[in-house]
Amino acid sequence: MPPSHAAETYRVTPADPTAPGTAARLAESHALMQALFAPEDNFHLDTAALCAPDIRFFAAFDGETCLGTGALLLCDGYGEVKSMFVTEAARGRGVADAILRRIETEARAQGLTSLKLETGKGLDAAYRLYARHGFTRCGPFGGYPDAPASVFLHKALS
Numbered sequence: 001m002p003p004s005h006a007a008e009t010y011r012v013t014p015a016d017p018t019a020p021g022t023a024a025r026l027a028e029s030h031a032l033m034q035a036l037f038a039p040e041d042n043f044h045l046d047t048a049a050l051c052a053p054d055i056r057f058f059a060a061f062d063g064e065t066c067l068g069t070g071a072l073l074l075c076d077g078y079g080e081v082k083s084m085f086v087t088e089a090a091r092g093r094g095v096a097d098a099i100l101r102r103i104e105t106e107a108r109a110q111g112l113t114s115l116k117l118e119t120g121k122g123l124d125a126a127y128r129l130y131a132r133h134g135f136t137r138c139g140p141f142g143g144y145p146d147a148p149a150s151v152f153l154h155k156a157l158s
Contacts, residue, residue, distance in 0.1 A: 010060045010061065010095055012059070012060045012061075012102040013058065013061070014057065015057055015059035015066075015069070016057070017047050017050040017051055017069075017083075018051065021064075021065065022057075022066050024066070025059070025066050025067075025069045025085055026085070028087070029044065029069070029083065029085035030042075030044055032085075036122070037120055038149070040147070041147050041150065043144065043150075045071070045082055045083060050071055050082075055071050055072070055073055055074070056106050056110075057071045057083070058102050059099075060086070060095045060099050062090075067086060067095045068090060068095045068096060069083050069084070069085050070083055070084045070099035071083040071103070072106050072107055072110075074110060074112070077114075078112055078113060079107040079115050079116070080115070080117060080142065081100070081103055084096065084100070084117075084126065086099075091125070096129050097129065097132070100133055104155075107157060108157055112157060114154060114156050114157055115135070115154070115157065116142075116153065117130065117135070117152070118150050118152055119150070120149055120150065121149050121150070130155075134155050136153065137151065137153060137154075138154035
């Protein structure tokens with residue numbers, strides 16, 4: 001079981017991707033991905049896509065401060081984890097764990113049998129997060145190309 005980080009609690013709730021705090025986190029995430037990866041290796045969803053009916057968007061708050069975001073894209077039989085990002089100041093405090101637990105809870109509530117995601121090579125902290133939560137490597141899925149900069153992960157939901 002992933003660490004609970006019981007010493008710190010965060011409110012992870014459904015959120016509006018266009019709200020100022022969440023929009024700021026998304027802008028930071030997109031800027032980081034654009035700095036790290038070539039345009040053809042960036043698969044983040046823009047704000048309009050995160051407002052679609054097949055998306056469940058969540059944000060972690062400490063009081064009124066948005067510390068991070070994550071989303072669940074409802075696909076045919078599985079869910080895809082999207083837009084996972086935590087501010088640099090909040091990293092290592094359990095915020096990403098809390099967001100990922102909320103996404104998994106929503107996936108189960110939606111009756112999904114698995115979660116999948118694409119992350120970038122070199123994002124070691126992200127990979128460790130997903131491994132702690134039971135994700136294992138898999139091949140490309142959905143419309144993703146077999147990009148050399150990508151790591152594809154999967155988790156069966158029981």
